[in-house]
Every structure is written in structure tokens, then in C-alpha cells.
Amino acid sequence: MRANSSIASLALVRDTFREAFARKIFWAFFGCSTALILFFVFIMRVDVVEGALATASIFGKSGPAQSVEKMVAGVHAVIANFIYSIGMCLAVFASAGLISAVFEPGRIELLLSNPVTRYHILLGRYVGNVLVVACNLFYLILAIWIIFGIKTQVWHAGFLFAGLSSLFVFSVLLTVSLLAGVLWESAAVSIIATFGVMVISLIVSAKSTWERLLSSEWSRDIVRGMYYALPRIFDIGRINNNMITNQPVTDWAAVWTTAAFGAVMLGASLYFFARRDF
Amino acid sequence: MTDSAIETEGLTKIFRTRWNKREVRAVDGISLRVARGTTFGLLGPNGAGKTTFVKMLLSATHPTSGRAKIFGEDSRHPKARLPIGYLPENHRFPTYLTGAGMLDFYASLSGMPSKERRARIPELMEKVGLDKWGAIRLGKYSKGMLQRVGLAQALMHSPTLLVLDEPSDGVDPIGRKQIRDILHELEEKGVTIFLNSHLLVEVELFCRDVAIIHHGKVAVEGAVHELTLGSGYKVEAENVPEQLETELRGRARGVARRNGSLQLTFATREEANAALDQLRSAHCEIENLSRTTSTLEEVFVKTVESAQTLEAANAGKQ
Numbered sequence: 001m002r003a004n005s006s007i008a009s010l011a012l013v014r015d016t017f018r019e020a021f022a023r024k025i026f027w028a029f030f031g032c033s034t035a036l037i038l039f040f041v042f043i044m045r046v047d048v049v050e051g052a053l054a055t056a057s058i059f060g061k062s063g064p065a066q067s068v069e070k071m072v073a074g075v076h077a078v079i080a081n082f083i084y085s086i087g088m089c090l091a092v093f094a095s096a097g098l099i100s101a102v103f104e105p106g107r108i109e110l111l112l113s114n115p116v117t118r119y120h121i122l123l124g125r126y127v128g129n130v131l132v133v134a135c136n137l138f139y140l141i142l143a144i145w146i147i148f149g150i151k152t153q154v155w156h157a158g159f160l161f162a163g164l165s166s167l168f169v170f171s172v173l174l175t176v177s178l179l180a181g182v183l184w185e186s187a188a189v190s191i192i193a194t195f196g197v198m199v200i201s202l203i204v205s206a207k208s209t210w211e212r213l214l215s216s217e218w219s220r221d222i223v224r225g226m227y228y229a230l231p232r233i234f235d236i237g238r239i240n241n242n243m244i245t246n247q248p249v250t251d252w253a254a255v256w257t258t259a260a261f262g263a264v265m266l267g268a269s270l271y272f273f274a275r276r277d278f
Numbered sequence: 279m280t281d282s283a284i285e286t287e288g289l290t291k292i293f294r295t296r297w298n299k300r301e302v303r304a305v306d307g308i309s310l311r312v313a314r315g316t317t318f319g320l321l322g323p324n325g326a327g328k329t330t331f332v333k334m335l336l337s338a339t340h341p342t343s344g345r346a347k348i349f350g351e352d353s354r355h356p357k358a359r360l361p362i363g364y365l366p367e368n369h370r371f372p373t374y375l376t377g378a379g380m381l382d383f384y385a386s387l388s389g390m391p392s393k394e395r396r397a398r399i400p401e402l403m404e405k406v407g408l409d410k411w412g413a414i415r416l417g418k419y420s421k422g423m424l425q426r427v428g429l430a431q432a433l434m435h436s437p438t439l440l441v442l443d444e445p446s447d448g449v450d451p452i453g454r455k456q457i458r459d460i461l462h463e464l465e466e467k468g469v470t471i472f473l474n475s476h477l478l479v480e481v482e483l484f485c486r487d488v489a490i491i492h493h494g495k496v497a498v499e500g501a502v503h504e505l506t507l508g509s510g511y512k513v514e515a516e517n518v519p520e521q522l523e524t525e526l527r528g529r530a531r532g533v534a535r536r537n538g539s540l541q542l543t544f545a546t547r548e549e550a551n552a553a554l555d556q557l558r559s560a561h562c563e564i565e566n567l568s569r570t571t572s573t574l575e576e577v578f579v580k581t582v583e584s585a586q587t588l589e590a591a592n593a594g595k596q
Contacts (some may be wrong), residue, residue: 004389011386015372022374106370110431112338113364113441114387115356277293277339 008116012124013131016098020132025094029133033140036079040147072154077244079144080162083137084169084237091133091170092177092198096190098129099174099181108278118274126178126266130171137163137170158243165240165255172231172258173198175265182273197230205234231258280350283439283470284312284335288344291330291494304330306494307344312487314349317461317471319485319502321478321574323582327494328474329367332443336364348439360388363437365428367444367474373417377408377427380416385434395434402430407456421448429457433464440464443474458484482506482574490578492585498577505577508570511550513542516563526553539565 020026102108102125111121141163149155173194180186180193204210204227214220235254242249291305305327312318322328333339335346337354351358371380378399385395403412406426411419419427425448432440440461446454461471461484475481481488482502489499498505510531518526518540527533530553532543544550550567557564572580 004391007389007391008387011383015383018379019372019374104370106366106368107372109333109336109338109366110364110369110371110384111387113336113359113362113366114384115358115360115389116387117356275340278333 005116005120008114008120009124009127012121013128016125016128017132019098019101020129023094023097025098026132026136028094029090029136030139033136033143036140037143037147040144044151068152068154069156072148072152072156073158073245075148076144076156076159076162077241080159080166080240080244081237083140084162084166084240087137088166088170088173089195089198092173092194093191095129095133095174096177096181096194097187098132099125099177100185100187100190103181103185103278105278112278119270122178122182122270122273126174126269129174130167133170134167137167156244156246158246161243162240165236165243168255169231169233169236169258172262172265175262175269178269179265179272182269182276198233200226201230201233204230205232228257229261231261233258280347281314282311282347283314283316283349284310284318284472285347285350286310286331286335286344287346289331289334289341289346290343291327291334291339292342303494305334305341308491308494308496309344310489310496310499312470312472315465315468315470316487317465317485318473319481319488320472320474320491321481321488321578322491322497326491328491329443330494331491332441332472332474335441336362361438363432363435363440365425365432365440365442365445367447369424369428371416371424371428371431373415376413376415377403377419377430378412380427381431381434384431388435390435398434402433403427405433405460406430407453422450422453425449426453426457429460433460437469439470439472441472441474444476445473446475446477446480454480478573478575478578488574490581492582493589495585497585498581502574506572506574508572509545510570511544511547512566512568512570513544513550513553513557513564514539514566515542515557516540516565518557518562519560522556522560522562526556529553543570 017026102111102121112118141160145155145159176194176197177190180190184190204223207223207227210223211220214223232254235251236258239249239252239254241247287309289305289308289310290303293302293304294300295302308327308331320328320331330339334341335348335353336359340354346353348358349361353359372383375383381399381402382395385398390398399412400409403409406429408423408427408430411423411427416424416427425445429442429445432442445461446457449457458480465471471484473481473485485502487499487501488505490497514536516539523540526540526542529544529549530542531545532541534541542553544553554564554567
């Protein structure tokens with residue numbers, strides 16, 4: 001019998017889903033997403049007359065009349081920012097346990113005794129985790145996009161892009177959890193490390209303000225270095241908003257530097273995992 | 279094709295503490311050969327390095343020096359692990375999986391196609407006596423049941439080398455017998471079985487070859503029947519006249535009476551032969567003449583004690 005790596009890869013991804021189901025992580029996200037979807041299906045009423053918003057009401061209360069496009073872009077932006085901030089924190093919090101669980105003594109030895117490489121095991125878990133979040137994210141984003149499309153006839157693709165960019169940032173932040181999990185085998189440390197990166201990234205995102213406030217050149221260099229080295233969560237959030245509100249995006253550098261950070265973290269995770277003794 | 283299932287050469291593992299870099303030699307230059315198709319027992323007191331040795335065979339732990347080969351393949355390559363079925367000690371199977379789900383998952387990691395897995399799962403669950411438990415989550419299994427489903431997991435992809443770490447830990451005597459029967463069946467099929475166990479009686483009953491390791495080194499290695507073979511001779515006779523009995527008692531290493539028979543143990547073959555001649559001359563009935571044997575436990579205790587004495591002497595010299 002020859003080791004078939006596609007069967008093994010699929011098994012590793014499927015196992016992550018099973019664990020997410022068992023830990024109720026998947027169902028918790030699914031429940032929250034469904035509640036939000038039902039809110040827009042049943043609570044929000046929109047009447048469009050000749051391309052303009054005649055009346056819009058939530059819980060029966062009407063708001064001021066405005067253009068449909070503007071209203072849809074506004075609601076999309078609110079939802080996208082909610083997913084990008086609160087949803088991201090929840091996803092990071094929930095995923096850390098899925099990563100560190102693999103390193104439990106008595107479980108990892110059995111995984112390693114199989115004819116698969118260590119890279120395979122770690123990447124299988126990582127991809128599985130990203131897919132768990134992707135399923136929930138696109139369930140919510142697509143459902144809301146379709147509901148608004150049907151109710152307003154505005155099919156704005158920028159909102160879908162927001163889903164993709166949220167998933168991208170999550171997959172980068174997950175590499176921090178992954179590295180912390182490999183090094184310390186602790187869900188708590190993984191969460192702290194990932195939130196630490198998120199907070200520092202947000203602090204240094206106000207680079208120009210810090211450059212004005214800091215007196216010494218070396219401290220300004222540190223802020224600049226961190227700004228470019230860490231994931232640029234705030235800047236990508238701004239790109240999201242521009243896409244949703246149909247404004248031009250002039251600088252994509254935030255995406256590339258964030259991707260580079262993720263690649264370095266993932267590479268480091270694989271390197272340390274390959275060298276570790278269990 | 280190599281005739282060794284496992285071959286290690288100077289396999290060493292040194293653990294270093296993170297801060298003061300203090301060294302612990304868990305495995306110290308073990309060179310061992312396990313023949314294809316044999317049943318091999320690895321013995322040793324707690325902390326002797328048995329589990330570290332097994333983990334190095336499976337590449338869960340990286341050797342500091344030396345190398346290990348599985349059927350001639352470097353153990354570091356994933357391909358070398360393809361013929362291995364493994365049941366770890368203190369395993370922690372994912373409790374969210376059902377028995378059947380767990381077998382399916384680990385067999386998938388071996389690259390076993392879905393159709394084969396579906397056919398093999400009920401067959402093995404029945405073999406380990408858990409045929410009605412396939413759809414139940416592992417969280418509901420008792421310790422003995424987890425051992426049995428763990429054994430089924432190790433057998434899923436029909437391995438040619440089975441590495442079992444304390445396989446009957448927590449299993450009741452009937453379950454233990456059941457496991458032994460399964461292992462005997464595999465042995466007959468030519469599967470090499472590598473057993474790491476504290477249960478010396480179990481190893482003695484099942485294994486053909488053993489190695490006893492102490493402080494990371496092989497203290498004794500060989501076939502069980504050779505290691506347990508004592509150096510003395512036992513003569514058993516009836517109707518021994520009192521005067522002759524008194525005379526023989528003076529020369530024998532050990533004397534016992536059982537069901538009216540006199541059992542005499544002599545240190546050498548010459549002494550035993552001389553006693554036999556005298557007993558024959560006195561028209562005594564000879565019941566039995568055999569080599570003395572030790573239990574594996576006696577061999578184990580003796581080996582560990584002499585290794586400790588040697589270490590103490592070496593430490594004294596230094």
C-alpha cells in the first residue's frame with residue numbers, strides 16, 4: 001500500500017471540522033450568523049420605487065429616505081466592519097484551542113507515527129481551521145449579500161471582497177496562533193500572542209502620529225519597523241471600506257506586507273514543528 | 279530485502295534542560311536488531327529509556343546521534359512508517375470521534391482508500407470485541423475498551439510491524455487473553471511484534487526475544503528461552519534411602535520435597551551425573567532430570583541489580 005497524501009490531507013482537514021463541531025465552535029458561529037441573517041430577512045423591510053429608497057424600516061420604524069445604493073453600501077460597511085473586528089476576535093479566540101489540541105501528549109505521537117510528513121500534519125490543521133472560519137464567514141456574507149440584492153436589487157461585489165479580506169487577515173493571524181502553539185502547546189498563550197500582535201499592529205497603525213510625537217530617531221525607526229513588519233490590520237480595514245463604498249484603492253502595500261508576515265510565521269511554525277521532540 | 283524489521287546503530291538521545299543545559303542521557307548508544315517476523319519484548323525499569331527509544335523509531339523524537347532503520351528504510355522518512363502499526367502508552371484518542379470514526383481517521387493518514395476502510399472497520403471492531411460500539415463516541419469508552427480500539431487502530435492498514443506500548447494496560451484478564459490471541463494470530467501471519475511492557479509474565483508468555491535496557495543502555499539481549507535457562511540441573515527421584523539422601527543433601531545446591539519425591543538441584547552436570555549414578559545403584563526411581571530455569575522476572579531483577587552494582591563500582595573508581 002502506498003501512502004496517498006491527498007487522502008491524508010483530506011482526513012486532517014475533516015478532523016479539524018469534526019473537532020470544531022464537537023467543541024461547538026462551528027455551531028456557535030453558525031448560530032450567530034443565522035440570527036443575523038434572519039434579522040435582515042424578517043425584521044428589515046425595504047420599499048424601492050424606481051431605483052430610489054421609498055421607505056426602509058427596522059422593527060416597523062421608518063428612517064429618512066435616501067438613495068438605495070448609499071443605504072446598501074452603508075449597511076454593508078457596518079456589517080463588514082463588525083465581522084472584521086468582533087468576528088475576527090471571536091475567530092482567533094475559538095481557533096487557538098483547535099491548534100494546541102494537536103500537540104497533546106498521547107495524541108501527537110500517534111499522528112507522527114503515520115507515514116505523513118510533519119509539514120503535512122501542521123498544514124492540514126491550519127488549512128482545516130481556515131476553512132472552518134471560511135465556511136461560516138461566507139455563509140454570513142453571501143446570505144446578507146443575497147438578501148440585500150433581492151430586497152434592493154443592488155448587487156455590490158465590494159461586500160464580497162470584504163469577506164475575502166477578512167479571511168485573509170484571519171489566516172495571517174492564525175499563523176501567530178500556530179507558531180505560539182508549536183512553541184508552547186498552550187491555547188492561552190496562543191490567544192495572548194495573537195491578540196498581542198493585533199493590539200500592537202493597531203497601535204503602530206497611527207505611524208504618522210507617532211513620528212510626530214516621538215523625539216528620538218531610533219524610537220521612530222522602531223515604530224516604522226513594526227508598522228511594516230506586523231500585519232497592517234487597520235490599513236486593510238480601510239481598503240475594505242473603500243471597496244464597499246466604491247472609492248478607489250490607491251495603495252495595496254498593506255496586503256503584501258501582511259502576506260509576507262503570514263508567510264514568515266507559517267515558515268517558522270513549520271521549521272520549529274519539524275525540529276521538535278514529542 | 280532485509281531480514282531485520284528494526285535495526286538501530288548507536289542510537290542516542292540526550293535531553294538538555296533549557297536554562298542550565300544540564301544533560302540527561304535517556305538513550306545511550308543502543309544498537310539493536312529485531313528480526314523480521316519475531317515477537318520482541320523491550321523491558322526495563324521506569325525511566326530506562328524504553329519509550330524514548332520507541333519514539334525515536336517512529337520519528338516522534340529526533341536522535342541526538344545514531345540511526346534507526348525500519349525494514350531497511352531510514353526511520354526519519356515517512357515511507358519507513360508505512361508498515362508500522364502503533365499503539366502508544368497513555369494515548370489520548372480524540373474523544374469527539376466514534377470508535378469507527380477514529381479507525382477511519384488514522385487509516386486515512388496511512389493513505390488507505392475509503393472503500394478498504396469501510397470494509398475493514400467492522401471486521402476489526404468485531405475482532406477486538408467492540409462490534410456494537412463502533413458508533414459510540416470514544417469519550418464513553420472504558421480504559422480497557424480504549425486499549426482494544428487502540429489495537430484495532432494499529433491494525434487498520436494491515437501493518438507488517440506492530441509497535442505496542444503497554445498494550446494490556448487497564449485491560450481485564452479476559453481482554454488480555456483476547457489481545458494475546460490476536461497477537462498470536464498476527465505472529466503466525468509473519469507480522470513482527472515489538473512489545474514494550476512492564477508485565478514480565480505477559481512478555482515471557484508472548485515474546486520470543488527480549489532486550490532489557492537500563493539507564494539507556496542494553497543490559498541483556500537474547501532469546502527468552504535462553505535467558506531463562508538456569509545454569510543448574512534438577513534431579514527428581516523417589517524411594518531414596520535415608521543415608522543416601524543425607525549424603526546427597528550435602529552436595530546439592532538446593533533440596534525440596536514434593537508429593538513424596540525428592541528434588542535435588544546441582545550446580546554442574548558432573549555433580550548431577552554422579553548423583554544419578556548413586557541413585558541408580560540404590561535402585562531409586564528417577565522421576566525427572568532437567569535443566570533449571572528462571573522466570574523472566576528473576577532475569578530482569580538480576581540484570582537490573584548487576585547493572586546498578588556495576589554503575590556504583592564505576593562511580594566509585596571515578
